[in-house]
Amino acid sequence: MRRGARALIPGFLLLFPLVLQGQSSKVTSVEKVSDGVWMAQTEQGSNAGWFLLGDMVIAVDAGGDVATGNALLEKIKETAGKPVRYLIITHAHGDHAGGAPPFLAAGAEIICHEAAAPRLAAITSASLRPDAALLSFSDRFALFASRRRVAVYFLGAAHTAGDIVVLLPEDKVLFTGDIVIGKRAPFMQSQDVDPKGWENALLRLGQLDVDKVVPGHGTLGDKQIIVETFGYVKKVNELAQMLIAEHVPDGLIEARLRRPDAGVDEAAITPELLANLRAVIRADKKAPAPTPKPKKAPARKKK
Numbered sequence: 001m002r003r004g005a006r007a008l009i010p011g012f013l014l015l016f017p018l019v020l021q022g023q024s025s026k027v028t029s030v031e032k033v034s035d036g037v038w039m040a041q042t043e044q045g046s047n048a049g050w051f052l053l054g055d056m057v058i059a060v061d062a063g064g065d066v067a068t069g070n071a072l073l074e075k076i077k078e079t080a081g082k083p084v085r086y087l088i089i090t091h092a093h094g095d096h097a098g099g100a101p102p103f104l105a106a107g108a109e110i111i112c113h114e115a116a117a118p119r120l121a122a123i124t125s126a127s128l129r130p131d132a133a134l135l136s137f138s139d140r141f142a143l144f145a146s147r148r149r150v151a152v153y154f155l156g157a158a159h160t161a162g163d164i165v166v167l168l169p170e171d172k173v174l175f176t177g178d179i180v181i182g183k184r185a186p187f188m189q190s191q192d193v194d195p196k197g198w199e200n201a202l203l204r205l206g207q208l209d210v211d212k213v214v215p216g217h218g219t220l221g222d223k224q225i226i227v228e229t230f231g232y233v234k235k236v237n238e239l240a241q242m243l244i245a246e247h248v249p250d251g252l253i254e255a256r257l258r259r260p261d262a263g264v265d266e267a268a269i270t271p272e273l274l275a276n277l278r279a280v281i282r283a284d285k286k287a288p289a290p291t292p293k294p295k296k297a298p299a300r301k302k303k
Contacts, residue, residue: 025043025071026042026043026063026065026067026068026070026071026072027040027041027042027043027063027068027071027072027074027075028040028041028042028043029041030075030079031220032079033049033171033173033212033214033220034168034171034172034173034212035171036051036052036080036148037049037050037051037052037168037171037173038050038051038075038076038079038080039214039220040072040075042063042064042068042071042072042095042099043068044063044064044065044068044095045095045217046061046063046064046095046096046216046217047061047214047215047216047217047218048060048061048062048063048072048096048099049061049175049214050072050076050079050080050084051080051148051150051168051171051173052080052082052148053085053143053145053146053148053150054145054146054148055082055145056082056083056084056085056086056145057076057080057082057083057084057085058084058085058086058087058088058143058150059072059076059084059086059087059088059103059108060087060088060090060166060175060214061087061088061089061090061096061097061175061177061216062087062089062096062097062098062099062100062102062103063095063096063098063099064094064095064096064098064099065098065099066098066099066101066102067099068098068099069098069099069100069101069102069103070099070102072099073102073103073106083106083107083108084103084106084107084108085107085108085109086108086109086110086111086135086143087100087103087104087108087109087110087111088110088111088112088152088164088166088175089110089111089112089116089120090163090164090165090166090175090176090177090178090179090216091113091116091159091160091162091163091164091177091178092112092116092119092120092123092160092162093160093178093190094123096177096178096216097120097123097124098123100120100123100124101124104124104132109132109133109134109135110124110132110133110134110135111134111135111136111137111141111152112134112135112136112162112164113136113137113138113154113162113163113164114136114137114138114162115157115160115161115162115192116136116160116161116162116164117134117136117162120134121134137152137154138154139153139154140152140153140154147170148168148170148171149168149169149170150166150167150168151166151167151168151169152164152165152166152167153165153167155179155200155201155204155205156194156197156200156201157192157193157194157197157198158179158193158194158197158198158200158201158202159177159178159179159186159187159188159190159193159198159216160178160190160192160193161192161194162192163177163178163179163201164177165177165179165205167208167210169209171212172209172210172211172212173210173211173212173213173214174205174208174210174212174213174214175214176205176213176214176215176216176226177216178215178216178217179198179201179202179205179216179229180202180205180213180215180216180225180226180229181215181216181217181218181225181229182213182215182217182218182219182220182221182225183218183219183221183225184217184218185232185270185272185273185276186198186229186232186233186276187276188233188236188276188279188280189275189276189279190279193279193280193283194283194287195233195236195237195240195280195283195284196237196284196287198233199230199233199234199237202226202229202230202233203230205226206223206226206227206230208223210222210223211223213225213226215229236273236276236277236280237280239257239262239264239277240277240280240281240284241284242262243256243277243281244281244284244285250278253274253277253278254269254274257269257274
């Protein structure tokens with residue numbers, strides 16, 4: 001794990017209000033996932049979580065703004081009663097990272113993937129700590145304390161270029177960020193989305209021994225929500241490849257999907273699906289073509 005993206009705080013940001021009135025409404029629910037493990041749903045729709053690790057708390061994601069970050073800190077104090085040492089940010093989207101400044105101001109340090117660090121440094125520049133830094137890593141790292149292990153993995157670019165997941169092996173609990181979504185369609189329109197990488201990441205997550213899955217959005221689930229997210233992402237990828245192969249113009253995508261041979265239920269053809277498809281088509285067209293394998297020279301026949 002490397003330390004990087006140290007944020008210098010401009011003087012005017014010292015006036016940034018970190019305590020706002022009415023902030024408790026920013027957290028709509030708190031649920032106990034396992035002994036010493038919690039998740040919260042925020043007003044913006046994104047999920048956050050936290051768990052005890054020895055005499056400290058590790059938080060996962062921070063909501064979309066400073067008021068939500070403060071509200072989450074209140075809930076952490078009520079449930080866990082210990083200080084937050086680290087805040088793990090699953091990816092650099094504002095609805096998961098915008099609430100980070102209060103965590104930094106309270107003394108926590110941020111852990112993220114190195115691809116997410118530059119954008120997170122900009123988001124967290126509202127911290128009141130001039131020494132605030134991000135701890136970034138490339139592949140994986142682990143934390144150990146007492147009887148709990150914490151494994152943090154980067155499975156490759158997926159929803160974004162810097163998605164990470166947090167696994168508590170003994171608890172069989174997985175925090176997925178937006179790689180997995182509960183009871184709603186995944187958002188496949190990030191500028192740095194990797195549609196095929198997302199599919200591959202979900203395949204790997206499906207092999208984990210977990211009982212409870214905390215998705216980036218939606219309700220607490222089990223491994224079935226990994227399966228459901230995989231099914232959606234795979235189907236969108238397949239449809240995008242069909243549309244590309246048939247050279248379907250953008251304006252005729254919906255009409256092509258409504259043909260019986262597309263295999264798409266009429267009710268599933270929503271504006272969200274169409275937007276996801278267009279985004280995946282753009283991403284697939286930008287992706288480098290696979291390098292062809294060199295052909296082997298035919299073996300000479302022995303005389």
